[in-house]
Amino acid sequence: MIEALRKACYVVSMVVSTETKECFICRKSKSPFKCGLCESALCKSCSQFLNHDELSFLTEIPKDLSHDVYCGPCFDQKVFPQVEAYNQTMESAKNVFVYYKAQSKETRLMKRSESPLQVNACADRDETVLRLAFLAVKLGFNAIIDVDLVSKKVRDGSYKILTWNGTAVPAIVDAEKLNRQ
Numbered sequence: 001m002i003e004a005l006r007k008a009c010y011v012v013s014m015v016v017s018t019e020t021k022e023c024f025i026c027r028k029s030k031s032p033f034k035c036g037l038c039e040s041a042l043c044k045s046c047s048q049f050l051n052h053d054e055l056s057f058l059t060e061i062p063k064d065l066s067h068d069v070y071c072g073p074c075f076d077q078k079v080f081p082q083v084e085a086y087n088q089t090m091e092s093a094k095n096v097f098v099y100y101k102a103q104s105k106e107t108r109l110m111k112r113s114e115s116p117l118q119v120n121a122c123a124d125r126d127e128t129v130l131r132l133a134f135l136a137v138k139l140g141f142n143a144i145i146d147v148d149l150v151s152k153k154v155r156d157g158s159y160k161i162l163t164w165n166g167t168a169v170p171a172i173v174d175a176e177k178l179n180r181q
């Protein structure tokens with residue numbers, strides 16, 4: 001119920017104009033939405049909404065993905081391929097090799113050519129590791145080593161919650177060699 005309400009508020013907040021324009025796709029009058037890229041007027045059912053929560057691992061939002069509403073053609077051409085790429089990076093991030101700082105014996109021969117990656121203010125341990133892995137995949141690596149996670153208590157209103165920071169060095173692991181051992 002609250003979810004539905006929230007969604008409704010979200011949609012209402014994206015109405016950009018009260019003018020009664022005609023939807024450029026289906027010709028419905030009173031079409032208050034507007035494509036963020038080509039600026040054509042749209043009715044609600046011809047609008048494609050981008051949920052930015054689903055792209056939260058991006059450190060920088062590409063310009064094409066910075067809008068809330070798109071028409072079908074712009075979404076298919078400019079948004080969908082980037083969302084697909086994001087999802088692929090996420091899938092690869094889930095399969096990244098993870099070595100913690102305490103495992104330095106196992107990683108002593110691995111090359112550390114990049115400076116450490118850092119993520120801050122994550123909700124939990126798993127998210128911290130996944131965000132580090134995501135960054136590593138984007139840079140073309142398949143492993144994170146020297147993973148170091150630190151949690152700290154912060155005040156959130158009248159509550160205290162834990163937030164997590166993490167660092168890791170991106171690395172390349174020869175998966176086949178690892179399987180042969």
Ligand SMILES: [Zn+2]
Pocket residue numbers: 023024025026027028031042043044045046
């Ligand atoms: Zn329409």
Ligand SMILES: [Zn+2]
Pocket residue numbers: 035036037038039040070071072073074075
């Ligand atoms: Zn458009």
